Amino acid sequence: MNDTSYHNLIMKHMDHNALMYGWDNITNISLGDQNNTECAQVMIPHELFLTLGLISLVENILVVLAIIKNRNLHSPMYYFICCLAVSDMLVSVSNVVETMFMLLTEHGLLVFTPHMMKHLDNVIDIMICSSVVSSLSFLSTIAADRYITIFYALRYHSIMTTQRAVTVIVIIWLASTISSTLFIVYYTDNAVIVCLVTFFCITLVFTAVLYLHMFVLAHVHSRRIVAFHKSRRQATSMKGAITLTILLGVFIICWGPFFLHLILILTCPRSPYCTCFFSHFNLFLILIICNSLIDPLIYAYRSQELRKTLKELVLCSWCF
Template identity: 85%
Template sequence: VVWANSALLGPASERFNETNSTLGERSSPSCVQIRIPQELFLALGIISLVENILVILAIIRNRNLHSPMYYFICCLAVSDMLVSVSNVVETIFMLLNDHGLLDVHPGMLRHLDNVIDVMICSSVVSSLSFLCTIAADRYITIFYALRYHSIMTTQRAVTIIAVVWLASVTSSILFIVYHTDNAVIVCLVTFFCITLVFNAALYLHMFVLAHVHSRRITAFHKGRRQSTSMKGAITLTILLGVFILCWGPFFLHLILILACPASPFCNCFFRNFNLFLILIICNSLIDPLIYAYRSQELRKTLQELVLCSWCFGM
């Protein structure tokens, strides 16, 4: 079954079909297909899940991290966690099927596929949205530093978070319901491109004019604030870069579905869909490491959580 003819995201059905395919059904020798063991999916999914849970707990626990920026980062961790949870559930399902411990019925596979599709679609839409939100938050912090707390209040941050999640879940459900329409793929790709342009424009403006605003803010004895804000902007630039690298092949996959669904080259590209899934999972795994590396306060809280968990386990 070709991925483009199944559900919009279809990871469960795709991986199930790959696992049960025969040599005769595989691509020609000239088409390189990278085989990904199910155990690797499970291992990466569990590590990513644990990491993102620790980030969420650290932000909740440390009152110094109770600010709009870290609320948005917490939501980004939840988005990553959706990918991890869907991957772990899917992989366990596949492993049970491979070992003959689970009888897969078409209806059961379809329901699982739809649930995982919604989770992954919600993850990508919410991740892109929160990356934009964080970029806007950093922009306000740098260029409207003296008015930041009046502009980005906790109430407004909570409202933004609620709107983003509601829009993400609703659009994901609609995308899956109407997955046979190419307009859905066009919407996803367009949203991806718009968010990238939006983030690139904000970051470019921030870094080009940061020096001028640094002088102005320093005059008001807020030099440290500027330094912290720019550090946050650099952190989010790294996050955006990792997101593009990890999700880029997946969106190229969507573009090729529209551009050349019957081309031998494109079909060869489609057959490596599991590799694109691994990259997506790696994004969920790398993001918490970026948080910890770039934020001393968050890193300290994460260390305390890990040590407490280890002592409790002893």
């Protein structure tokens, strides 16, 4: 995990443009002639990556199973949350698979040819890119769903039907897979990183605008809902909006350093201060994995129905 996968696309891009001479060189560049101090690469044990990846994978599998099992959770919002959990699973699976291969290779239990390693890296890179694009897309979709629930409560079921929700889900997954594949094929082009950063910024702005509008006008709109005896529905909708606000905040905190990393590659790849920032990349990977680990805890904490179903699944699996 430490030197491939998440960083593979970036390093390929940088090597192609002769900006760097590999990850090992990046992490040992001096901060300049002024102080002659080196920025040592932050090393994190493979076992920690593997442990966090396995815990995250189990958590997200439980969330998906809980949503499938409980009919009360069969609604568009929970369908989107289920897909968000699947996106987190892509991160966990890629992390677990790559770390296991690295551990087996280090101990001489598995031998890879360069051709096999290249294909493995490409597959893992596609999974990671798909996870990023789909996660951002589903966060925006959930924000739009909450917006419709709050401001078009009486027409929600006619606007956000199950068929439309499924159509949105299929479109997002197709777009994520196709775009991720293209990103890997054309990794040598600056446009790849520019597109990722631009998509990240656009989706965050779109989601932030929706949430701002929701929270500013929700109080006024709630009076109209109360007049139609829908106060309970309004409270539930706002709770869902708050939950997704927390999810978005966690996503920004965990993925922000990674996207800052991409921005610095475009703006100051040769600067000693930027290369010092690059040396902390393994910490950024831990944050990304932690995002996949924290999300299920947020679902469970904010949804009593989901929490109840998760408890049942855990108890049943324990008894079995």
